[in-house]
Amino acid sequence: MRAWLLGIVLTSLAGGLARQLAPQGREQAMVRLAAGLLLAAAILRPLAGQRWDAEALLPDMPDLRAGEQAAAYQKNQQDTLSAIIAEKTQAYIWDKANQLGLACRAEVSVTAGEGGIPLPDRAVIYGPYSGELARCIEEEVGIPAEKLIWLEDEEWQERKESES
Secondary structure, three states, rough: OHHHHHHHHHHHHHHHHHHHHOOOOOHHHEEEEEEEHHHHHHHHHHHHHHOOOOHHHHOOOHHHOOOHHHHHHHHHHHHHHHHHHHHHHHHHHHHOOOHHHHHEEEEEEEEEEEHHHEEEEEEEEEEEOHHHHHHHHHHHHOOOOEEEEEOOOOHHHHHHHHHH
16 A cells, blocks of 8 residues: 555646756646546556456356356357348349349248358348349349349248138
8 A cells, every 4th residue: 555655646746847858848747637547557556466256256147247247248249240231132132023023022041151240141032033133133132042042932832821
């Protein structure tokens, strides 16, 4: 404790001396700022040596622990990114179909690729089959033809599902 107080006193004296020796104007303001930061560091020095245990500080709040919070944040980010990629891919397929004169819609599912990055994995196309659209999806989106499902008669599919 004595060494800590001595450090604060000596830092204060050195800062005061440096302010007196600094020329007026901008230089003196910079010296005041540096002296203030050094004094704050001297005052807070004992806290730097403390070990902080999250469970001891937050025993009744497990959801606020750093590891769990980071994992929840990462999962939320992953889910949000997956939803955005699926939505943008569906819009791309719809736009490409419109350019080809086809009336259809798509539902795209996404899975984690290399490094956990979500990538389009499978698509269900509601509308008439088009080899040209299938080729564009395979080449430009990266969904292989065997993972493209074409439902040409959506009404029949909806009736079949409602009967089940």
